[in-house]
Amino acid sequence: MNVLIVHAHPEPQSFTTSMKDLAAATFKESGNAVQVSDLYAMRFNPVATECDFTSRSNPDYLVYALEQRHNYDSGSLADDISAEIDKLKWADMLVLTFPVFWYSTPAIMKGWIDRVLISGLAYGGKRFYDRGGMRGKRALIAATLGGQPHMFGPATVHGELEVMLRHVLQGTLGYVGFDVLPPFFAYHVPYISEQARANYLDRFQDHLMRLDYMEPMQMPSLDAFDDVFRPLPQ
């Protein structure tokens, strides 16, 4: 299996980096090939602009998704985007490792999503969810956060973390067709002991070893909707 780990943390010595390193080592030890896109180390540009396209279907007015499609077809996407797309196509599994910033990824990783999950390849027209371009591949989120476990779940102060993160889990990874595996979260990370962090790494390794036996998260199926995505009668 080919694994692409996309990683973002502003501190190279961070615990999140240890999780990324552990994931890479664990996948390799099981005989898989691993590539890592360490976005901070790469100084990845997260801003979607007209510079992403060396050809234009409409030079006077930028519709970003339409130019993604046009430039993917004509092989004229910016080099940094093409390099990431090559890794994405190569990968059977995508792993995102990041600290939760505002119930989302850091901006540098949001920009990887904006610029790399292109229309025409990852999705487009009527190809999304179980008809998305990434179907047959799996995706895993492994993230750290400052909050504590008792702050998340039904009837807690913040509600369910999986709902706060639905925009990534369903609206992004599920949308493009990945089988989205149950995410792994390490809580309260800036404030816990070295021992507690070591325990989290053990639990993360255990999570990684069990991926093949996990059910992907439930996502919408287009089979339940008509040609214009209205619900079909049951």
Added chain:
Amino acid sequence: MNVLIVHAHPEPQSFTTSMKDLAAATFKESGNAVQVSDLYAMRFNPVATECDFTSRSNPDYLVYALEQRHNYDSGSLADDISAEIDKLKWADMLVLTFPVFWYSTPAIMKGWIDRVLISGLAYGGKRFYDRGGMRGKRALIAATLGGQPHMFGPATVHGELEVMLRHVLQGTLGYVGFDVLPPFFAYHVPYISEQARANYLDRFQDHLMRLDYMEPMQMPSLDAFDDVFRPLPQ
């Protein structure tokens, strides 16, 4: 009233830009002061790094939120962040205008959130939701998207848009204490007629004129939770 509009769109002639311009004009005509942060025009840097801090409480290991707090207290934040914070403190209302990218803001605006809504001012320790640093101010999202209205809501293909966007509405704006006004969405924008777009601008202006009469969205209240944010007995 002082209004800060934070705007992000890669196409300067976009419909989203027309919405931003309409919002600025409408607020001014009603006698309010308006500032606009047009993030693409400013070439705003969205990437949170150690360069954001000219002083460090811990020079060897970056905990981003802790350095935000330290550098805010010591007046040593990077100039581009300080300039945005001055506008945020000045504002009674924050308006975010953007095209929905992956059920979220474009990365350049996510970076404004990551870097400008700093710990120590916007939130921190036990100050969030109705104790957040932005309480007493209002916030409004005005966004465009490619999807159609019938794709959103209970029992639709994508589910409720407000749930997909909970990470911004509650997890960001509500979290720091804003009264979050009902958002305005223009659907299917790249594919609709000029007349349909004009109708959306009329409806947006109407939305803006009625803001004073709108109930903010429901957010958690810390009054229902104890000192460590466990639910209090009812």
